Amino acid sequence: MKTSHLILLSAALLAASSCSLLKPKNSTAPSEAPTVGAVTGRPVAGSRTPLPAPPKIAGERPDQATLCGGRWLIAAVDAHTIVAEDDAPYIDFEQGSGRFYGSDGCNILNGDYLLRSDGSMVFSHVLSTMKYCPDEEYSALIGRYINDESRLYVDTKRIGQDTYLYLRSADDKVVMTLRRHNMEFLNGNWQVTSIDGRPIDDEECNIFFDIPELKVHGNTGCNFFNGTIYIDPNRSNALDLSNMATTRMACNKGDQEMRMMVALESTSTAIAGNQDNTVLLLNAAGKEMMTLKRIPVPQMDSNNAE
DSSP states (O other): OHHHHHHHHHHHHHHHHHHHHHSOSOOSOTTOOOEEOTTTOSEETTOOOOOOOOOOOSSBOOOHHHHTSSOEEEEEETTEEOOOSSSOOEEEEETTTTEEEEEOSSSEEEEEEEEOTTSEEEEEEEEEOOOOOTTOHHHHHHHHHSSTTOEEEEEEEEETTEEEEEEEOTTSOEEEEEEEEOGGGGOEEEEEEEETTEEOOOTTEEEEEETTTTEEEEEESSSEEEEEEEOOTTSTTBOEEEEEEEOOOOOSOHHHHHHHHHHHHHOOEEEEOSSTTEEEEEOTTSOEEEEEEEOOOOOOOTTTOO
16 A cells, blocks of 8 residues: 555656646746737737738828818718718817717717827727617617727828718728718808809899808898708718798899799709809709809908008
8 A cells, every 4th residue: 555655646746747847937938029909008918919010091191180170970880881860970089188079879979099100090988878779780880990999090081072081990991981071161251153054243142151150141132141051961062051031121133032042942062163262052953053253351451450
């Protein structure tokens, strides 16, 4: 019995020493350089996966002024095109604070973003309300890419009067497309030069567009009018005018006034001319409703300025 116990004890000691030789305390080889975390920026110990190289750029890498120049409507996520008039998903980037605010079409989102020099964008400290919206299938998809683990590459491209912002994965796949209208070219005062294809020579006939406030007002050559602007997020160059109201002064330009009000209420699209000082208004069928020419802003004489 003593001899068998000694044999078993020797075998156990040999097995224990073998395990200690096979599994050293520090299992990370010195040649393994840790990578950097996508969100925290801190090394991730023991990881063998290097950061992906920036993908190809389809447009231009945005600077902060471009990124923060207005609201971005989310037009597509993965293979899903988003068409929504009410509760359309969007993102607003706030320059200076590094904050973003938005909606996935169901819940309100906010958090931090960082635009890096390599063209990548990192989201962090992302918070969301917890409303349940089973009918909005794209809400969950948006949350897949706007979260604390996201590192996406961004570039922009101007197409007509719209600017597109593309968010791309490391393998150059577009995972989200955002669009912002550039209808600010309408801001200001315009002389009406034709209505329904017929030339107009009337200095009193003018329109003033206030795009930031989404208001329009002007003069038909007889009466003052005002109304509301709506820019459809699902159409390029969209311009819809509604809630139009006029004063009730009688004059000998009744036909011109009637044609002008019909043209304004029929307008569906605004297109900038070849020069910045002209605009063409079209109806939904593409028919010309009105042409405009910018009224120059009077320049102050520096010699008379106090």
